[in-house]
Amino acid sequence: MPAKGLAILGAGIFAKEAHLPSLAKLGDVFSLKAVYSRSNKSASAFAKDAKEVLQLQEPPDVYHDEDSAASLDVLLARSDVDAVIVVLPITVQPTVILKALAAGKHVLSEKPVAPDVSRGRALIQEYETKYKPQGLVWRVAENFEAEPGYLAARRIVQEGKLGKITYFSARSYNWIDENSKWYNTPWRTVPDHTIAALRMILDSPFTTLSAHASLAKDILPPHDTINAIARVANGAHGIIELSWGTPVPTRATDAHNSISVTGTDGWLEVTRAPGVFRITVKTATRDEKGKRVGEQTEVIEEKEVGVQFEIAGFLEALDGKDDGLDGPRGTLVDVAFIEAALNSGGAPVDVGKLAQL
Structure with a gap:
């Protein structure tokens, strides 16, 4: 299978300290195409770190909210990005998850599934009725x-x-x-x-x-x-x-x-x-x-090695190899x-x- 085009949405501590090192252990099953953060500064710093940690020839492309030509919508319109990992504040994650799914991207979003049960339930219902039938995969990154x-x-x-x-x-x-x-x-x-x-x-x-x-x-x-x-x-x-x-x-x-x-x-x-x-x-x-x-x-x-294994499981799920972990319904219980x-x-x-x- 060709390497999956991947984008990381979020450039905070956990994205740098947990996701990047875990991605570095997965080999050539993915290609990091882009990173998004609300600020150019944080996205650029993450891209620099990603180039070093993942040993890339060039840093991933940078997207942020400070320039409409480099917005999240522009990133999600890219045909070479198959999936996104969402590592953003939980208050904005539901909106971003739906935006990514609407753009035809598979999604791995960090825990919890939503800020509260009501929004989590609505999010799961929309995914299961609208996007799951399209073959899109959404998992919640509960590394435990x-x-x-x-x-x-x-x-x-x-x-x-x-x-x-x-x-x-x-x-x-x-x-x-x-x-x-x-x-x-x-x-x-x-x-x-x-x-x-x-x-x-x-x-x-x-x-x-x-x-x-x-x-x-x-x-x-x-x-x-x-x-x-x-x-x-x-x-x-x-x-x-x-x-x-x-x-x-x-x-x-x-x-x-x-x-x-x-x-x-x-x-x-x-x-x-x-x-x-x-x-x-x-x-x-x-x-x-x-x-x-x-x-x-x-x-x-x-x-x-939970973060590494959850990302690996997500990427395998894109090829139809579902291990049954990180289902949104399970994390809604939490x-x-x-x-x-x-x-x-x-x-x-x-x-x-x-x-x-």
Whole structure:
């Protein structure tokens, strides 16, 4: 297959630090034709970085909002651009996604699917009724869905090694202050990221939740902390703790951020270290009569390569090789979970119903 013509829409931190290095590992399956940003300065800087990181003979063409002759519409009119990766602020992404689809481009858009469930639902409905029948591919770049570490944990659950799943937990505490590189960006908090990982591992849809949300740190309004109790369709229930408002860095570093799943025959825990996911699995051992006589431990380590794998999966999907990951409907559930948690006030909320199209 010929290399796909690709454009990147967005030139911020995540596009530079995650997407460019990931693209560099994919070889010649794509050709980066263009980059767009709202400003000429940021788009030009990204193009320069792309030339170096991707070892291009020439930098990709630059498009921005400061010149109508170099606008996003002009970029999308190019016949040599087959697909776009959208890495723009979430408030503008739905409009840009639809504009790209209307121009006949395949789309990989960064998480979340939309700022809220209502806009996410409308976006998915328009794609599925108007653009999907045309053969256009739209995926949401939820890299935790593509992480081998989380997929390994999912397989362990699916294979029944833990027995019947009974309860689970997810904990994510984060330190952010005014000096953080993420503070002034829309990527400073992506709470549905953790929910996506839990959704993948459990392999059972969320049904109801009850939660409280609050603001622990004045610089992160309107809310920076969620504590939720949730239930999934197979009957398991669990606790989810999410906060970006830790008072000091050690509250985050010493929090033991992780996801754990417990069943009738054992449990697993997924933790992260720089560049690595570690899955620790502890299961009961039994004698010939089935009586528990102890337990055994298995440790699996997987490199953190989710962004690379999600882009590779997207490009393969353009050739009809769909791995089933990063579907917009799945990521709508993640937004629904957070929206429900923010509005629950302690009352039960039907997450499944909220995420229905």
